Amino acid sequence: MTAAPDGPQRTDARGARRSAGASAVLRAVLDEGPIARSTIARRTGQSAAAVTGHTAELLRRGLLRELPETEVRRAVGRPHVPVDLDTGRHVAGALHIAVHHATVALLDLRGNVLVQHEEPHDGLAAEELLARAAEILDDLLLGHAPDRAPLGLGVATGGWVDRESGTVVEHPLLDWRNVPVRDLLAGSTGLAVEVDGHARALVHAERLFGHAKARESVVQLFAGNVVDAAFATGGTVHHGPRSAAGAVAHLPVDDSAEPCRCGRTGCLEATVSEATLARKAAETGLLGQPDFPELLALAASGDSAAVRMFHDRARLIGQAAALLLDVLNPAVLVVVDRSVAQVPGCLPAIRDEVRERSRTCADPAETVVPTSFPGTELATAGGSVLLHGLYENPFGPLLTRFSHAS
Template identity: 50%
Template sequence: MAAVATPARPPLLIAPALPYPPPEVRAAPRDGAGVVLRAVLRGGPLARTALARATGLSPAAVSRHTAELIGLGLLRELPPVAGPPRAGRPQMPVEVDPAHHAACGVHIAVDMMTFTLVDLRGAVLAEERIRHRRSAGDVLGRIRSYLPGFLARRSRHRSVLGLGVVTGGWVDSERGTVVEHSLLGWRNVPVRQVLSAATRLPVHVDGHARALARAELLFGAGSGSAELVQLFVGNVVDAAIATGGGVLRGRSSGAGDIAHLPLGVPGPPCACGRSGCLQATVSEHTLGRRAFAEGLIERPDFALLLERALDGHPAALRMFRERLRMVGRAAALLLDVLNPELLVVAEAAVVHLPDLMADLHEEVAAHSHLCADPEHVVVPTSFGEQVLAVSAGAVVLDAVHRRPMELRTAGSA
């Protein structure tokens, strides 16, 4: 277990603290206000009559919940819809109000941390990146020390609804613990415990694939879908499974671990003792080392390889095409086992070199028995270069949109 020292508590980041418990720590009954808020997020602006039809709630319940959400600064009314006069009260549409609140997030990658603020619609308001030295003590210490200044510079008087911390590897979202992250050398790091005590913010901790799945369901390609698989390919390779509008965690939040999925082709040795595992074959570290060994770049740095590919270097493009074909084999297996409505891919070439999606689709078509239309089922992440920033805020926003009446804003002590 990695030892994590807890320093003296810094001043409050906002006052008062927001007593908004993470979604993993307790189950809640169906929240009518959350149903209304998510319906407006998906289809707004919506009048109350349209909200009643969309949610199945009574007009009285819709009016009550709408008033509550407006009072919390989560919804706002718009002017009446133009049209011919009609009997009764004018139709006043409501929409999600992005002006008052924000979710703060930190994405922990192997060498970098991304600090972000995201509004209620999932739009990135601010993003800053810093390097770290990988140890749990260094990473959590840097979060504690950097966060107050980041919020002071960037929050612009918005109420901060919580802190989302996401990373790769095995993350137990219920306990708020990184169980294992082999590339960072972390085992059983109590992220929520340390940061809740230090920041006095509600802290939501999850794996980045599950966080991205939540973001796609809320704001992205999965909005309105019941079933979705999120595939994340970076230094860490993992997946998330969404069904019934929620994201599967599995026992101890272990669902979605595909790092050691065998590809059935020769590949580099893996830390698990086998060879040809998915992560060992397609990770950014692997590609960077291969490109350096082949003389394409002056040091084993994935970012340099991506620059070469963006410049049109044939050998660099070939490496990304090969990588996407390996990813396509894994995607085909996931499609056949789970048969989701969508499979969303977050991967560097998919974001920066979208023309190479054809290679991914061809490999899926060649290996999947169920997916006859990969061009429609296998889609790129909705968030482009901001994928890490959005993932970090999404775990907070998912909780807010599901149970908004548990929220107390910074001005309502």
């Protein structure tokens, strides 16, 4: 008799089991670290031997560290040495591309933003902007993390992003079409690069580092100059063919005659975008010229006309939120919008609209929540594109590619 063949298929199945086990260990440490190996085994349902094996490999790769023994040494057997994430060894590079500026940042393994830099990019072509972002990332690594190894670079932006090919298929507000972002940045940085849509990226961030209920099911509604959405249930973020899911920009809203680039009027994005609001503020004489940050600051300081504009806009965002809640019925809907954090009354206005319109949402105050990352949502989006991949598969291509390059 000959031994059973151990072909590539069998090796793949074993590799997938091994990375699923390691992923569960790393997430248990993320949630509860410092934590003893025996507790990890209980939490993840794995054998003590399997947890010991995964932990040893994660320690070897510098993702975990052992803490000094704190518990009383047992009379028999191995001591209880807890393990925790090693946040001092690696950093995740992050890039978010908004319509008028790019955010470049570094995050640690817990998703904490260590440093972020905003760079205006009006007038730059895609290739120029990406080259500039690579230079800034280099500066941040040298200046803020000279002793840490970069895990790679995560990139998030609005519009239609195909994660599989690392391409921005279409981003009309940037005037980008089929830009091979991953390949361009991998070439200029020498790092592993992952690209995804920013709403999906923030879903990953909420599920890893944010709202506990997001792990059941979550809708992310992003309202900036780009307006889009993403949905996840169980462990899966929905992409759909070519990652086109979540395009709510042209959802019709009531009481809007705002012309849209699609040729119709009253589309969600055209009506509630930051550019539209700033333009309206200038038209009514509230501002000397259209400037969204200035309008936001005016509202945050309590100017009643500016506040009213944001409250009217919040009701429109609430219309979209109510529809998404009824179609997808998530455990939680996360609103990412700068006014929610800065202008009092915006989140209640969104919830009021949901209360009036939704047929399924019983408790908007519990279900409609602000982002867990106010002020760092863009950096967090970029970094989470990469960190999501790491937590899914800690022994995956990210670290392999990096260790080959170094």
